[in-house]
Amino acid sequence: MHCQFELRLNSHGAERYPGACSHEELLALAALADTVLSKRSGVRVFGHQSLNEILIDGGMGRLAVALLGEAARPVRAIFFDKTADSNWSVGWHQDRTIAVRARRDVPGFGPWSIKAGATHVEPPFAIIAGMITMRVHLDACDADNAPLLVVPSSHRLGRVPVGQTGEVARRLGHVACLAGTGDTWVYATSIIHASERAIVPRHRRVLQVDYSGTLLPSGLEWLGVMD
Numbered sequence: 176m177h178c179q180f181e182l183r184l185n186s187h188g189a190e191r192y193p194g195a196c197s198h199e200e201l202l203a204l205a206a207l208a209d210t211v212l213s214k215r216s217g218v219r220v221f222g223h224q225s226l227n228e229i230l231i232d233g234g235m236g237r238l239a240v241a242l243l244g245e246a247a248r249p250v251r252a253i254f255f256d257k258t259a260d261s262n263w264s265v266g267w268h269q270d271r272t273i274a275v276r277a278r279r280d281v282p283g284f285g286p287w288s289i290k291a292g293a294t295h296v297e298p299p300f301a302i303i304a305g306m307i308t309m310r311v312h313l314d315a316c317d318a319d320n321a322p323l324l325v326v327p328s329s330h331r332l333g334r335v336p337v338g339q340t341g342e343v344a345r346r347l348g349h350v351a352c353l354a355g356t357g358d359t360w361v362y363a364t365s366i367i368h369a370s371e372r373a374i375v376p377r378h379r380r381v382l383q384v385d386y387s388g389t390l391l392p393s394g395l396e397w398l399g400v401m402d
Contacts, residue, residue, distance in 0.1 A: 182350055184242070184307075188330035189352065189362035196234040196311055201357050203229065205313045208254050208380045216261035219274075219291050220252040220382075220400065227401045230384055235309055235359065239386040242307055242361065246388035250274065250306075250397040253383045257321050259376040267326070267340040267369045270308070271297050273385075274398035281393040293398055298391075300334040306364035306387045312354040313380040321373040323352040323360065330363035340367050 184190035196204070203225055211218050220226055230236050230249040239247040251274045257263065272295040278287055283299045316322045326344045329335070335343055344367055352360045362368070364385060373379065384400075391397060 187327040195359035243388040251385040319375040326367040329367040
């Protein structure tokens with residue numbers, strides 16, 4: 176069931192913010208995307224000072240502080256592109272893992288995994304529930320170009336068992352997050368979401384950044400986006 180209404184972050188768990196990034200920031204992000212993506216469909220971004228400045232002191236950073244408070248910091252950044260040669264789909268799910276600098280066995284954290292060379296762990300869900308995710312669109316994304324699909328208000332359900340996310344999506348319906356070039360979508364990291372294969376595949380470059388204002392316990396540290 177596809178819903179048709181305008182999403183709001185506070186009530187639905189997602190909202191579009193046109194103009195969050197300046198024209199200069201978008202040009203810098205597009206240049207970096209073309210450099211790091213090459214022919215890959217996705218790559219985690221780490222150690223780029225220009226990116227760090229945009230995510231902390233630039234438009235995205237200011238928006239994160241407005242939404243999460245002064246402690247908001249980028250904790251993971253990934254570039255995605257979906258093309259005719261790399262046209263994938265992702266089923267209904269909640270994001271459940273975070274990237275950390277090193278493994279420390281802390282009660283409530285686990286299981287552990289390695290993704291793209293980085294240590295990941297599933298934290299207590301309250302940490303996920305306190306995060307937001309931003310998606311900056313470097314290309315327009317219409318209904319034919321595999322927009323992000325979100326289930327409105329599903330971020331209020333807490334941790335949904337993996338086998339039940341599809342049923343929740345069918346019951347509550349979903350909204351396609353269409354975007355123009357330069358638009359930023361912000362959603363609660365805990366929202367149930369998916370992405371279908373593009374009907375008319377073409378470049379759909381997106382920078383996706385997770386933000387948190389929470390310190391991790393017992394010596395665990397967010398990996399972040401810089402050394």
